[in-house]
Amino acid sequence: MGFTFSTMTLNLLLLIAMVATNILSLYHLSTTLQSPKSSPKPLPQIPDELLRQLHTIRATINHLTRLQDTNPNPNTKSSIPSDLLLYSHLSPIASSCHNHPDLLHKYMTYTPFSLCPSDSELAESLILRGCHPLPRRRCFSPTPKKQTPSSSFPHNPFPSSLPDSSVIWDRYSCKSFDCLNRQNPNLGFQPSRETSKFTTYTSDLDLPVQQLLQIAKSAKSVLRLGLDVGGGTGSFAAAMKLRNVTVVTTTMNVVAPYSEAVALRGLVPLHVPLQQRLPIFDGVVDIVRCGRAVNRWIPATMLEFLLFDVDRVLRGGGYLWLDHFFSKGVDLEKVYAPLIGKLGYKKVKWATGNKTDAGGVKNGELYLTVLLQKPLSR
Known part of the structure; x- marks a missing residue:
């Protein structure tokens, strides 16, 4: 009984304090309105970051309100299946898209159903600027006008040539794979030249796949699934x-149709930038190789963040291979070796x-090739 009385007394005091505060606020407001002012002070400008947070809060409140309206009685289960409610929501665009409204508006300006x-x-x-995933659109993807029949695609992943007619060349200065090979034969668009790239040993920086498989076998580990970043x-x-x-x-079509070239070799390209979270589930890959796109x-x-992703x-016991990572010699010791060491x-x-x-000599750069094995358990 004493506890109940004390609680009621405390609530009454809080109520009186709240009423008194409101009365004082109203009195202060009326006094302020009645007193003349020579010149009103300009209102402080609201920071853009605060505005974005307010918009996010408002959108969240509206979203929760809509969910509450669909099920006003919390004791009554909704007639709509929960999984349908989950998967019927449109995926939001990445927050970085808001930093490039002109590009985003141009991308979303199109004729629906065409x-x-x-x-x-x-x-x-947009993707390279962090606007990923892009918003979905209701238009049809264009295809090459005279596409090579799929029955003519090579089964050998190292064919003598790749079919030009399976690529839309509009955005590129070159209009054929031969043109790309003439400009730079080391880009990889002539697969037959690539047959020895991962099978020969010319220096300690190389790691032939035969040696890689032997290392895994000696550790009683099997390589079945891999990711090449x-x-x-x-x-x-x-x-x-x-x-087998x-x-x-993972690849990007920055200056040439890399994704199409990967697919034409009967392989799977993931069109994702380096800053994106890898679209792969936790602990399922046996090996991850980071190519020369990963550098200083x-x-x-x-x-x-990339290394921790x-x-x-x-998986436990899986391998990370940094292949010909290059940096300045001084940075390798002070920055990158400790960074790699954080993985344990x-x-x-x-x-x-x-x-x-020329660039390596001028900047005092080194190559680093590393093969690391993840601990079996932590």
């Missing part, structure tokens, strides 16, 4: 396919060598 505009370059510009035209995936290992390749040009913070998708992986291979091209 052919999509030829704007893959615009889409990729920044894998260009998919030559590593092709070499592993010949050895399934590897998917990536900000150290973003590289750290690689750790997320690797076992060092199976660690080799460095001078980067001997």
Whole structure:
């Protein structure tokens, strides 16, 4: 009884305090309105970040209100299946899209239920700026006018040539794979030249796939599934396919049709940027290779997130292979070696060598090839 009386007294005091505060606020407001002012002070400008947060809060409140309206009685189950409610929601666009409204508006300006505009370059510009996933559109993807029949696609992942007619070349300066090969034969668009890329040993920086498989076998580990980050035209995936290992390749079509080239070799391209969370479930991949797209040009913070996302998708005992990662020699010791060491992986291979091209000599750069094994348990 004493406890109940004390609680009632406390509630009464709080009520009196609240009423008194409101009365004082009203008195202060009326006094302020009655007193003349020479010149009103300008209102402080609201920061953009605060405005974005307010918009997010407002959208969340509206969303919760709509959900409450669909089921006003909490004791009554909704007649709509919960899984249908879950999967019927449209996926939101990435928050970085709001930082590029002009590009986003241009991308979303199209005629519904007709052919999509030829704007893959615009889409990729948004993706590389962090606007990923892109908003969905209701238009039909264009196809090449004279596409090669799929029955004519090569089964060998190292064909002598790739069919030009299976690519839409509008956005590229070159209009054929031969043109790309003439400009730079090392880009990988002539797969027959790539057959020895992962099978020969010329320096300690190389790791032939035969040696990789032997290392895994010696550790009583099996390589079945792999991911090649920044894998260009998919030559590593092709070499592993010949050895019954399934590897998917992440790539971007920045200056050439890399994704199409990977697919034409009978491989799977993932069109994702390096800053995106890998679209793979946790702990299911046996090996992740990071190609030359992963190098010192990536900000150290973003590289750290990438490495920890690689750790997320690797199974216990899986392998991380940094293939010809290059950086300044001083940065390798002070920045990248400690960054890699944060993973706590076992060092199976660690080799460095001078980067001997003009840029490498000028900037004092080194190559680093590393093969690391994730601990079986933590």
